[in-house]
Amino acid sequence: MARFKEEPSINKIIAEEKEQVGITEAKEELRTRRDTIFATKFFQLVTGPEGAHDEERAVLLPVERSHHDNITILRTIWSADGNSLTLFLKDTTYGDDWFMSGYMAVCDRLVDQDFYLAILYHEWFIIEPPATLEA
Known part of the structure; x- marks a missing residue:
């Protein structure tokens, strides 16, 4: 057996x-x-709007750290409560062409945290801002 x-x-x-x-x-x-x-080395710092959020805020983007020096923030849009942030970025790591270097990130602040996490990161064609936005 x-x-x-x-x-x-x-x-x-x-x-x-x-x-x-x-x-x-x-x-x-x-x-x-x-x-x-x-750790701070993985974050991209973004300056908040004047007023309640005028200090720098940390944003975690889904890009390698080696790209950070090549990223320029072209425009930021903050939500009224300061818990969401939309970024229009230019990343010249692979080139400076308008059709290759534009990115958009939608970020949310995590509960009980002082940083923002990109919940959407996508390519964006860089187009000159319309005259209505220039002031």
Whole structure:
């Protein structure tokens, strides 16, 4: 008669591992990982409008850090409550042509955070602003 070994239960393994890690330690580890990922070097700084939001705000864009020096903010549009931001950018990393270098980012501030996260990032053709916007 052949005997088979009992297959370990994944739920049992996870439960045993959870018991070995304290909640405080786990939270601290997650904070450390978050702070490493969202370190200042990954953010593009954007100056807010005059008034309530006139300090620089950090915005996390889905671009490599090597692009940051090549990015120019052409226009910013802030929501009335300051929780959303629309950016029109020029990234000259791969060229300075109007049809290659324009990007648009829609960003939201995460709850209980002081930075904005790009929820939409897309190409945009850079067109000179109409006379109605110049003032």
